[in-house]
Structures are given as structure tokens and as C-alpha cells.
Amino acid sequence: MEEKLSGIVVSSVSYGESDKILGVLTLEKGVVSAICKGVKKAGAKLKFASEPFCFAEFLFSVRQNRRVVTGASLIDSFYPLRESVNKLYAASCVLEFAKRFERENIVSPGLFLDAVDCLKNLAYKTGGEAAYLVRFYLSALKKAGFGLELNGCFKCGEQITGRAFFDYRTGGFYSEGCAESGAREIKFSTYDALKNIASGGVSDDKSAEDALKLIRYFIENRADENLSALNQTITVFSRGSTLKA
Ligand SMILES: [Zn+2]
Incomplete structure (x- = not known):
């Protein structure tokens, strides 16, 4: 056949x-x-x-x-991915995620389209690799059943201002008064970056890198997966930021 x-x-x-x-x-x-x-x-x-x-x-x-x-x-062939270390590492995270979370005959056209979209952005746009990768993870995780809940405080629904907390058990973010024990405080700028990127906006590189670290923490604890390409990418990005700084 x-x-x-x-x-x-x-x-x-x-x-x-x-x-x-x-x-x-x-x-x-x-x-x-x-x-x-x-x-x-x-x-x-x-x-x-x-x-x-x-x-x-x-x-x-x-x-x-x-x-x-x-x-x-x-x-x-997404050829320009080969021309930059940041692009290549970020792109390898997309492949790793697909291998780890997508199984044969579990048809998820959405993940395929997310992957194409992310590889295109990484290959053909200048900069913003961390943010493109965050956007991919947010969308792909949701399709894999591990969505992050970014619409206000997960408990009371109010806008989160000032301090922000994250609980990997629910994938939810909380304001100070609503966080239960086990939730961990995160930088407000990280929460803000995740929210902006999720709604199609942009973020500065440093906040997007922090957002990637939070996604890694979530995947490790909630989905029990250790993603080595993501680990390496975070290291490569942080080296780049240090050089720039
Ligand atoms: Zn609340």
C-alpha cells in the first residue's frame, strides 16, 4: 500500500x-x-x-x-536554523517535544501546525527565539493536556497584581492571598511575559527565558518528563544574555 x-x-x-x-x-x-x-x-x-x-x-x-x-x-528545510546556535537549539526543543508527547495514531493536527509555525518563526525571523519557543510550548502543552491557566488568579478569577504564585499541580497562577502551600512565588515579570506571549504579544528576552524555566519546572513536575534539549537551550540562551549584558 x-x-x-x-x-x-x-x-x-x-x-x-x-x-x-x-x-x-x-x-x-x-x-x-x-x-x-x-x-x-x-x-x-x-x-x-x-x-x-x-x-x-x-x-x-x-x-x-x-x-x-x-x-x-x-x-x-528551514535552512536558516543552521546559521545560529540559538535558533538551532530552540528548534531542537520543538522536535523533542513532538517525539516525547506525540504518539503514533494519536492524531493531533494542532501540534503539527504549532511545530511548523514555530520552526518558521525561528528560521525566518530575527531574534525573539525564547518568546517563539514559549509560544510553542504554551500551545502544544495545552493540546497534550497540560495547559497553563493564564486568565487571572486560578482561584478567585481576579487579575493578579504585585506578587504572583504558580502551582504546578493545577497549572494555575495565583495572587498572594489565594496561593496554597506548595505553590511557589515567581517573578511578576515572568507571569506577565507568559500572559503576553500567550495572547500573541511579545516579551523581552530575559523574561521569555524566565518563562522557559517556569515551563521546564512545570513539565518536570507535572508531566514527569525531563527534556534535555530544553535544558541545553536554557543554558545556551543564558550564556548569550550574559555576553550581551
Ligand atoms: Zn485569587
Whole structure:
């Protein structure tokens, strides 16, 4: 059987002498795995389709639940991601999230579209990498069932002013009087950045980096996942800020 799926390569692992096994985040079927034959040989026609970040329309032949890549027409390679350390690290977080949270046959077109959107922003816009990544996580986490509740205090619904608290157990933010024990105080600027980014706005790099740290804290504690690309990205970003400062 032949199958045509739009997808982004999220992982690519050597297999045998000349093949690779790909993980492809698809619009239609979540993450699927497929073998790409002969791509390690010089001049292989499908080499481009076996590179991480390759966004293409893939043609697979499917036999007994195994997919083999038989063709691919490139939509976007997001080439400029390779030209900046910040862009590349941030983009690798998108792939990592897809691999970790998206399983085959759990179809979530939304996550695919979030990933494309984020990779485009990272590749083709200048600066703001941390904020684009925060926007991706906020949207993708919601689709994975781990939404952050940013519309006012999660307990009383009032606007949060002055001091802000976050409780990973609920994903909610609280004003001072409403936070229960176990909630932790966060910088108001972090809360503000999350709120701005969630509603399509922007934020300065430092606050967006703080927002990424809060997202990491949330994912580690609530979803029990340790995301190494996110850890590395936070380190790379903070090095950049120190240099700038
Ligand atoms: Zn309250």
C-alpha cells in the first residue's frame, strides 16, 4: 500500500550500513517511523528527506505496518536554523517535544501546525527565539493536556497584581492571598511575559527565558518528563544574555 503524508523529520538514526530510521511528525497520523534506504550513500536522492527539520510531503510504501520512504517532495528545510546556535537549539526543543508527547495514531493536527509555525518563526525571523519557543510550548502543552491557566488568579478569577504564585499541580497562577502551600512565588515579570506571549504579544528576552524555566519546572513536575534539549537551550540562551549584558 502507498501512503502520502505531510511531515517533519523529528529524528534520524543510522541503521545498518546505508539506511536511516526516521521519526516523522505528520499532520495526518502523529509521529510515524519509517526506514529511508540507502541515504548514507554518496549522492543519495533522498538524503535531504532524512535530515532533521525536513518538512516534506512523504511517500511511503507500507507493508505489514512497516513504512519505507519511497519519495519526498520538499516543502521547507528551514535552512536558516543552521546559521545560529540559538535558533538551532530552540528548534531542537520543538522536535523533542513532538517525539516525547506525540504518539503514533494519536492524531493531533494542532501540534503539527504549532511545530511548523514555530520552526518558521525561528528560521525566518530575527531574534525573539525564547518568546517563539514559549509560544510553542504554551500551545502544544495545552493540546497534550497540560495547559497553563493564564486568565487571572486560578482561584478567585481576579487579575493578579504585585506578587504572583504558580502551582504546578493545577497549572494555575495565583495572587498572594489565594496561593496554597506548595505553590511557589515567581517573578511578576515572568507571569506577565507568559500572559503576553500567550495572547500573541511579545516579551523581552530575559523574561521569555524566565518563562522557559517556569515551563521546564512545570513539565518536570507535572508531566514527569525531563527534556534535555530544553535544558541545553536554557543554558545556551543564558550564556548569550550574559555576553550581551
Ligand atoms: Zn485569587
